Amino acid sequence: MEVSSQGISKHSTANAAISPTHKNKPARRSFGLDKIVLILVMLYLLVPLGATLVFSLNNGKNFGLSSFQRIISDADFATTFPFSIELAVATTILMVILITPTAYWIQLRLPQARPIMDFLTLVPFGVPAIVMAFGLIEVYGSPNALVSVLSLGLVPLLSNQLNVVNTPPLMVCAYVIIALPFTYRPIDNNLRAINTSVLSEAAYSLGCGWWRTFLTVILPNIWPGIISAALLTFATVMGEFTVASLFSIYTFPIYLNVTGQNDAHKAAALTILSFTITLICVLGIILLIRFRPGGAGKDSQIEIGTAK
Amino acid sequence: MAFLELENIAKYFGRNAAVEHIDLSVERSEFLTLLGPSGCGKTTILRMIAGFETPSEGNILLDDENITNRAASKRPMGMVFQSYALFPHMTAEQNIAFGISIQHKPKDFIKHRCAELLELVGLSDKGSSFPHQLSGGQQQRIALARALAVEPKVLLLDEPLSALDAKVRVSLRNEIRRVQQQLKMTAIYVTHDQEEALAISDRIAVMAKGHIEQLDQPEEIYSNPRTVFAASFVGSSNQFQGVLESAGEGLCQADDYLLHVSPQQELKDGEQVLVLTRPEEMSIGPTTEEEAYSGNSSGNHITGIIELRTFLGPFTRFHVRVNKNMILTADIPSQQARDYFVAQHVTLSFPPDACQVLPLDSNESNLVKQIESKTV
Numbered sequence: 001m002e003v004s005s006q007g008i009s010k011h012s013t014a015n016a017a018i019s020p021t022h023k024n025k026p027a028r029r030s031f032g033l034d035k036i037v038l039i040l041v042m043l044y045l046l047v048p049l050g051a052t053l054v055f056s057l058n059n060g061k062n063f064g065l066s067s068f069q070r071i072i073s074d075a076d077f078a079t080t081f082p083f084s085i086e087l088a089v090a091t092t093i094l095m096v097i098l099i100t101p102t103a104y105w106i107q108l109r110l111p112q113a114r115p116i117m118d119f120l121t122l123v124p125f126g127v128p129a130i131v132m133a134f135g136l137i138e139v140y141g142s143p144n145a146l147v148s149v150l151s152l153g154l155v156p157l158l159s160n161q162l163n164v165v166n167t168p169p170l171m172v173c174a175y176v177i178i179a180l181p182f183t184y185r186p187i188d189n190n191l192r193a194i195n196t197s198v199l200s201e202a203a204y205s206l207g208c209g210w211w212r213t214f215l216t217v218i219l220p221n222i223w224p225g226i227i228s229a230a231l232l233t234f235a236t237v238m239g240e241f242t243v244a245s246l247f248s249i250y251t252f253p254i255y256l257n258v259t260g261q262n263d264a265h266k267a268a269a270l271t272i273l274s275f276t277i278t279l280i281c282v283l284g285i286i287l288l289i290r291f292r293p294g295g296a297g298k299d300s301q302i303e304i305g306t307a308k
Numbered sequence: 309m310a311f312l313e314l315e316n317i318a319k320y321f322g323r324n325a326a327v328e329h330i331d332l333s334v335e336r337s338e339f340l341t342l343l344g345p346s347g348c349g350k351t352t353i354l355r356m357i358a359g360f361e362t363p364s365e366g367n368i369l370l371d372d373e374n375i376t377n378r379a380a381s382k383r384p385m386g387m388v389f390q391s392y393a394l395f396p397h398m399t400a401e402q403n404i405a406f407g408i409s410i411q412h413k414p415k416d417f418i419k420h421r422c423a424e425l426l427e428l429v430g431l432s433d434k435g436s437s438f439p440h441q442l443s444g445g446q447q448q449r450i451a452l453a454r455a456l457a458v459e460p461k462v463l464l465l466d467e468p469l470s471a472l473d474a475k476v477r478v479s480l481r482n483e484i485r486r487v488q489q490q491l492k493m494t495a496i497y498v499t500h501d502q503e504e505a506l507a508i509s510d511r512i513a514v515m516a517k518g519h520i521e522q523l524d525q526p527e528e529i530y531s532n533p534r535t536v537f538a539a540s541f542v543g544s545s546n547q548f549q550g551v552l553e554s555a556g557e558g559l560c561q562a563d564d565y566l567l568h569v570s571p572q573q574e575l576k577d578g579e580q581v582l583v584l585t586r587p588e589e590m591s592i593g594p595t596t597e598e599e600a601y602s603g604n605s606s607g608n609h610i611t612g613i614i615e616l617r618t619f620l621g622p623f624t625r626f627h628v629r630v631n632k633n634m635i636l637t638a639d640i641p642s643q644q645a646r647d648y649f650v651a652q653h654v655t656l657s658f659p660p661d662a663c664q665v666l667p668l669d670s671n672e673s674n675l676v677k678q679i680e681s682k683t684v
Contacts, residue, residue, distance in 0.1 A: 209379075209381050
């Protein structure tokens with residue numbers, strides 16, 4: 001599943017407002033490099049997508065929706081797609097619940113811990129998913145004495161009693177780590193942008209406690225960051241292949257891979273389908289932020305691309 | 309016992325002392341200003357009163373109750389911030405209602421109170437506007453209304469006008485004072501702007517390096533500063549460093565000038581002193597070129613050349629070079645200033661009782677230099 005990597009901001013409307021003044025300049029000079037570059041970029045993005053669409057509609061002999069019909073009637077699609085969505089939703093919820101209060105707390109009370117958090121959130125970029133998957137299987141699959149001691153008995157408890165190895169709950173935990181950079185940064189950037197400490201102090205001085213301040217003052221003002229984070233986490237999980245493959249859990253990306261090896265037209269149709277679903281999600285969220293009361297979303301940027 | 313008492317308050321950040329052993333009493337309905345340059349500890353004091361910082365030492369008592377360790381949200385304080393700190397996702401009315409709604413008051417009461425406060429700050433028609441739709445001045449009025457909504461015992465204002473432009477600053481400052489007097493609210497106001505402090509306060513605490521230099525009424529602070537810092541920080545002044553020749557006669561040798569000052573009872577002959585005169589105490593008169601070059605300055609008549617003439621509306625400010633190292637400032641009513649121009653030779657005069665004489669120790673002479681270099 002792909003997500004457009006462009007930040008969407010108010011600048012587009014600002015440019016539109018400014019453009020009439022450019023008309024005063026000689027028109028021929030302004031139709032130049034900028035428009036050519038724009039067209040080239042659009043082609044670069046749209047040609048593969050268009051080609052995939054054409055390929056998905058072509059079953060080798062004639063054009064039609066047969067590939068899409070085959071997907072819908074496929075039992076594997078009916079099981080893996082909702083399952084991956086469940087995994088993605090679980091990861092997103094866990095992530096937002098874990099990271100948002102943490103980022104707020106760091107911003108407010110532990111600014112000196114920020115470099116550590118910055119480093120921690122970069123680690124998943126540096127360590128490939130395959131290393132983490134092997135690590136998890138190794139640690140939880142056959143815990144040794146040292147790991148037991150270091151984890152204060154948690155690893156043996158999880159692996160022996162709760163039997164977490166190769167289960168969706170452990171995979172969700174792994175996904176949280178993989179998606180950490182995409183979540184922490186947009187939320188942290190948003191918290192920095194809204195002058196968190198002063199807003200919090202204003203709320204305290206009005207008799208509001210910590211949690212209530214977080215829920216009623218801070219959270220509504222960092223929605224764009226949380227939405228970005230949730231979207232990126234969701235997309236990451238929907239497209240994650242390595243961990244699922246090594247855990248031997250049949251998810252949507254694995255289904256996509258298997259399909260691609262057997263039926264290329266069907267795989268193309270799947271790509272178009274997942275792209276369309278993502279596009280609808282993104283557009284829906286953007287509209288939601290832009291037109292909510294207060295219109296604060298108009299001033300905020302959804303940082304989809306920055307983390308990636 | 310005063311309404312709000314700070315007893316021996318100190319605050320250390322690591323090894324640095326932000327505030328050192330301060331005692332401060334604020335009476336009910338009083339408007340007290342903490343005035344000082346940045347880093348003098350004034351905001352730290354305000355934040356300790358608000359509960360955002362915990363004092364390293366000492367106690368804070370409000371209405372005979374020790375509130376030193378009470379959480380900020382449990383203190384009966386209203387705070388107005390420099391950056392307004394309005395909640396961006398709420399309308400002006402919702403912002404004002406925020407504090408009261410936490411107290412679980414009935415809806416009708418909240419609505420009535422919001423309308424009342426919007427009227428008090430003159431923004432009855434802006435209740436449904438969001439902060440980004442309001443100007444800086446309007447936002448700060450809403451912030452003031454929001455702080456007053458919870459009926460605080462003390463209103464704390466942390467440089468509330470610093471982010472506003474000059475005209476709005478003056479009108480809002482008058483507004484704050486009017487509201488404070490109308491509601492008989494106890495207020496503590498932090499600013500680095502001496503004009504603001506003089507205009508608005510019942511009393512001013514002039515602060516430097518974590519302690520209070522002088523705590524007095526504005527008139528006293530201006531006309532009778534007790535320390536060199538207070539004299540230098542509040543208002544501008546011409547300064548002469550010298551030795552007191554005769555305390556009884558009021559004679560002081562400063563640079564090449566023998567200055568006549570009023571008799572000094574508390575100072576001894578031969579003591580190092582700083583003599584200050586306010587620019588508006590100076591009068592200006594013509595002089596001949598010969599007199600000017602001869603350096604023939606007697607008593608409190610000092611000759612020099614006008615280097616800069618700045619028209620400031622009701623008065624005109626002259627910078628007069630009286631010798632190689634010294635420029636004196638004189639504020640002359642603009643009607644009298646018409647005859648004087650740049651490069652003209654003039655005599656500046658000032659009466660003995662316009663001179664403030666302060667003892668000067670070596671630390672303070674350094675301080676004076678620092679302040680001078682900052683103000684220049």
